[in-house]
Amino acid sequence: MGTIDRLFVPTIAGVLTLTFALAAVAQEGERLTDVRVLGNCEDCVFGGQDFSDRKLTGINFVSAQLSDISFDRTAMNIAIFEGADLRGVSFIDTDLSGASFVGTRLEDVMFDGADLRGAIFEGAILVRTDMQTARLCNTQLPDDVMDNSDCN
Numbered sequence: 001m002g003t004i005d006r007l008f009v010p011t012i013a014g015v016l017t018l019t020f021a022l023a024a025v026a027q028e029g030e031r032l033t034d035v036r037v038l039g040n041c042e043d044c045v046f047g048g049q050d051f052s053d054r055k056l057t058g059i060n061f062v063s064a065q066l067s068d069i070s071f072d073r074t075a076m077n078i079a080i081f082e083g084a085d086l087r088g089v090s091f092i093d094t095d096l097s098g099a100s101f102v103g104t105r106l107e108d109v110m111f112d113g114a115d116l117r118g119a120i121f122e123g124a125i126l127v128r129t130d131m132q133t134a135r136l137c138n139t140q141l142p143d144d145v146m147d148n149s150d151c152n
Contacts (some may be wrong), residue, residue, distance in 0.1 A: 077115075117150075 017026035039056065044064040051122045052072040059079045068088040071094050078098040085105045093113040100120045107127040111134040121131075131141075 001007045005152045007015040016086045018096050021053055032057065039059045041064055042060050042062045044061065044066070046064070046069060048069070049069040050070045051074055052070050053074060054071075056071070056079065057075050057077055059076060061072055061079065062082070063083045065085045066089055068089075070090045070092075072090055072092040073094060074091075075133045076091075076099060077095050079096060080100050081104045082100055082102045083104065084101075085107075086109050086140045087105075088109075089106075090110045091114045091148045092110055094111075095115045095129075096111075097115045099116070101124045102120055104121070105125045105127070106129045109126075109129040110132050111129070114131075116131060116134045116139045117137040118141045120146065121142045126142060135150045136147040137149075139147045141147055
């Protein structure tokens, strides 16, 4: 291999690596745009985002993987999280009325003050996740029990 080849090959490899990394960042940016504009984030993988104080009514997070995300004080009624994996997600004071968490894994998820009226958690797996500080009315819990403790 000549001197030029020894310099050229590593340079091309570096350029290709940078190109693929930028494409991955651009794809995540496109998915963030999908969340903000279209309300569609099926199969999304996100971590460390802050979606607090937004209106995300009816958003589709089917089969998404979300970790360390804040949805505090966000309007997310009739959101769909079916089959999603949520870890370290915060829904403090969030409107999740009518939301579907069917078959969702929720680990270290906070629902303090959240509105879970009419939400469905059928088949959901809750790990270190407590919904008792949320508003529960016609809420279907993972064990197929209906909780009406906060109905007025």
